[in-house]
Amino acid sequence: MSASTKTARRSLLVTSAALLSAALTTPVPAFAAPKPTPSATPSATPPANMSTVGGERLGKAGTQVNLSDGVPVIPKDISARSWIVSDAESGDVLASHNAHWRLPPASTLKMLFADTVLPKFPKTMEHKVTSADLADVGAGSSMVGIKEKETYTVHDLWLGVFLRSGNDAVHVLSHMNGGVAATVKEMNEHAEELQALDTNVVSPDGYDERGQVSSAYDLTLFARSGLQKKDFREYCSTVTAKFPGETKKNKQGKTVRGTFEIQNTNRLLAGDSDVSVYQGIAGVKNGNTTNAGATFTGVAERGGKVLLVTVMNPSEEEHNEVYKETARLLDWGFKAAGKVQPVGELVAPQGAAGSSPQPGATDGDTDSGEAGGGASDGGSGDASASPVANASAEVDGGGIGIALGITGGVLVLLAGGAFLINRRWPLPELVRRRR
Numbered sequence: 001m002s003a004s005t006k007t008a009r010r011s012l013l014v015t016s017a018a019l020l021s022a023a024l025t026t027p028v029p030a031f032a033a034p035k036p037t038p039s040a041t042p043s044a045t046p047p048a049n050m051s052t053v054g055g056e057r058l059g060k061a062g063t064q065v066n067l068s069d070g071v072p073v074i075p076k077d078i079s080a081r082s083w084i085v086s087d088a089e090s091g092d093v094l095a096s097h098n099a100h101w102r103l104p105p106a107s108t109l110k111m112l113f114a115d116t117v118l119p120k121f122p123k124t125m126e127h128k129v130t131s132a133d134l135a136d137v138g139a140g141s142s143m144v145g146i147k148e149k150e151t152y153t154v155h156d157l158w159l160g161v162f163l164r165s166g167n168d169a170v171h172v173l174s175h176m177n178g179g180v181a182a183t184v185k186e187m188n189e190h191a192e193e194l195q196a197l198d199t200n201v202v203s204p205d206g207y208d209e210r211g212q213v214s215s216a217y218d219l220t221l222f223a224r225s226g227l228q229k230k231d232f233r234e235y236c237s238t239v240t241a242k243f244p245g246e247t248k249k250n251k252q253g254k255t256v257r258g259t260f261e262i263q264n265t266n267r268l269l270a271g272d273s274d275v276s277v278y279q280g281i282a283g284v285k286n287g288n289t290t291n292a293g294a295t296f297t298g299v300a301e302r303g304g305k306v307l308l309v310t311v312m313n314p315s316e317e318e319h320n321e322v323y324k325e326t327a328r329l330l331d332w333g334f335k336a337a338g339k340v341q342p343v344g345e346l347v348a349p350q351g352a353a354g355s356s357p358q359p360g361a362t363d364g365d366t367d368s369g370e371a372g373g374g375a376s377d378g379g380s381g382d383a384s385a386s387p388v389a390n391a392s393a394e395v396d397g398g399g400i401g402i403a404l405g406i407t408g409g410v411l412v413l414l415a416g417g418a419f420l421i422n423r424r425w426p427l428p429e430l431v432r433r434r435r
Contacts, residue, residue, distance in 0.1 A: 001167050011372070015095065015227065019149045038225065042353075043101075043102070045165070046061040046062075046063060046081075046082075046098040046101045047061070048099060050098070050099075050100035050102075050198075051100040051197055051198055051215075051217075052092060052100075053100070053195055053197055053217070053347055053360075054099075054217060054344040054345050054346060054347050055343060055344025055345060056099055056262060056344075057096075057343045057344055058093065058096055058099045058217060058343065058344040059100055059306075059406075060099055061101075062097065062098070063095070063096070064096045064097070064099070064344075065094075065095035065099045065340065065343060066094075066340055066341040066342075066343060068339075068340075068341070070274075070339045071336055071339050071340045072285055072335045072336055074095060074330055074332060075328040075331075075332055076330065077316075077325075077326050077328065078097070078314075078328065078329065079314045079316040079321070079325065080097070080311045080312055080314045080315075080322070080325055081095065081098060081101065081103060081151070081218055081312055081313045081314075081315070082097060082098040082099065082101045082103060082215065082216040082310075082311075082312040082313070083097045083099075083309070083310060083311045083312065083325070083329060084096040084097075084099045084216040084217055084220055084308075084309070084310050084340040085307060085308075085309050085329050085330075085332065086220055086307065086308045086309075086346055087217075087305065087306070087307060087308075087332040087337065088224060088227070088299060088306040088308045089305075090305060090345075091341050091345045091346040091347075091348075092342035092344075092345060093335075093342050093344040093345060094307075094333055094336055094337065094340050094342060094343070095329075095332075095336070095340070095343060096216070096343060096344065098216070099215065099216050099217040099344070100198055100215050100216075101214060101215055101216070101312075102198045102213040102215055103214070103215065103292065103312050103313060104208060104212060104213060104214075104216070104291045104292035104357060105206055105212070105213070105214035105219060105287065105292060105295055105312075106206045106208075106215070106287025106288055106289040106292035106293075106294075107142065107165040107205065107206040107215060107285065107286065107287030107288070107289075107295075107298055108152075108206065108207055108219050108222075108285050108286065108287040108295045108296065109201065109204075109205070109206035109219075109222075109287070110161055110162075110165065110204075110287070111167045111206045111210075111219065111223050111226050111284060111285045111297065112187050112189060112190065112191060112196075112199070112201070112214075112222045113161070113170060113173075113205070113206075113323065114158070114161065114162070114226055114232055114235070115175050115184070115222055115225050115226040115232065116186050116190045116429045117173055117174070117183060117186070117228070117355065118226075118229060118231055118232060119229070120176075120177055120317065121154045121173075122154065123153065123154045123155035123158070123231065124153060124154070124155065124303050125153065125154045126151050126152070126153050126154075127151065127153075127154070127157070127172065127176055128149065128150070128151045129146055129147065129148050129150055129151070129152065129172055130148065130149075130175075130221045131148050131190070131333075132175065133148075133171060133172045133175045134146065134148060134168055134171060134172070135170055136171060136180060137167050137171050137205075138167065138203070138205075138207040138208075140208060140265050141163070141167035141168070141205070142164065142165045142166060142167055142265075142282065143166050143168045144160030144161075144163075144164040144166030144168060144243060145160075145161075145164075145166075145168070145169060145245075145260070146160065146166065146168040146169060146172060146261060147246050150244065150246065150247060150257075152172070152244060153197070154173075155167045156243060156244055157172055158173075158231070158235050159235060159238065159241045159243060159262065160243065160262070161173070161235070162235040162238065162264070162285070163235075163238060163240075163241060163262045163264045163265070164243075164265065165265055165285075165286070165287065167205040167207060169187070169325065170204055170205040171204075171205065174204050174344040180204060182218070183204045184201050184203070184204055184284065184409065185201065186331050187201040187204060188200065188201050191218065191222075192334075192350075193349050193350050193351075193352075194218075194221045194349050195347045195348075195349065195350060196215075196217075196218035196219045196222065197218075197219070198213065198214055198215035198217065199213065199214040199215070199218045199378070199392050200212060200213050203330055206287055207289065207290075208290060208291040210287045210294065213423055215312075215384060215422050216310040216311070217310075217346075218310050219295070219297050219310045219312075219344060220297060220308050221346060221347070222297075223283075223284045223285070223297045223308055223310070225349070226284070227283070227284070227299060230366075233282070234335045236266075236282075236283030236284045236285060237269070237282045237283045238264060239263065239264050239269060239270050240261055240262065240264070240270075240282040241261070241262055241263045241353065242259040242260070242261060242262075243259060243260055243261070244257060244260040245257060247257055247259050251263060253396055254359060262374050263383075265286055266281075266283070266284075266286050266296075266298070267320050267322070267323045268281045268296075268298055268300075268323050268326065268327060269281050269288075271284065272320055272323075273335060274319055274320055275320045275323050275324065275327075278298070278300055278330065279300075279302065280300040280301045280302045281299075281300045282299050282300060283296055283298070284297045284298060284308075286322070286323075290320075292312075292313060293313035294311075294313065294314060294315070294321065294322035294331065295308040295310075295312045295313065295322065295385060296310070296311050296322045296323060296326050297309070297311075298310075298330065300327050300330050302334045303334065305333075305334060305338075307330055307333045307337070307338045309326050309329045309330050309333065311325050311326045311329065323357050358375075377429065382383070
């Protein structure tokens, strides 16, 4: 081979290597950027770099808060692996800790299930349970006590989902919705629509499954979206209700069907021996599994401020620890609100940013999401249910709100007006006080 040929070949190789290097190092244009995908399994420690949806600081590990004069310090006795404190009205994230850490969500995932499926069926619709409806409920699941061959209303089933976190109720509703696989697909699509990109749904009830993950940030998005639905607010704030029992023959040989009482397992709403009802609490959902530990998202109102707090898997093993840590973070948030500069924001769903509430909108424009177009008065259709919040009030502009203010666990209309929710995108006008 001649010297000139060798030189030409060497030049060609150098040029090719340079072009390949440039192709590998040149940033991908924004329009071609790959969409974030949820991780298959949670990491043992928070990743150094997590999702930055909602702001750069929310993607950093550790506690994120802007402390300055007049801002109270974060409580030191918070042991949760991940948590977030946000303003439900403005969407401001006041403080967070590993907000985008992908972790097993347990039954807090039922908030996404409800937000996805609740509008599908009218609450008065009846369904007779078959063996297939209950065949795929996971072993050791929390159950409300649904029986095969018994008939339940959709309203009954949702009470079972929210109050007792009944996986049996979730699976019955999923089968009514076309099956578990179809429901999981819809939930993943809805999570993407909400920009909850940390979430990967495998089972609609939050039961421990390989690859099922979410984050404190995403769970807060689910709660905020769900709270725009009248029925969602009713169910998540109900303390006790009567649930249909099994049909039996009494001593006189007459076929009868009794009821039994179920109580909400949200301890900040219902209280417990070592946890008091939290002043201003109005929902949302708790969970607990072997892999997830205890998880909880709560919404509460005080002094015109409405806060959402999500806590995932406290390492402290004290009884009801997840509720105690949530209460401490809520206390901090109410003291810090209006003083602390936010570290991020709760994003609006895809396609919602840039739109705005329309003045003078009618009820039909603003009250979407009511289950199956049920009664517009917000009533449960069942006097046996005891919701903390089910009083409606007319909002200027034609919207319908719901009172959620609570003192000592009893519904009150706050002095000067009711605590109202606006169900129109985009945010921040999710929750408003009106005189």
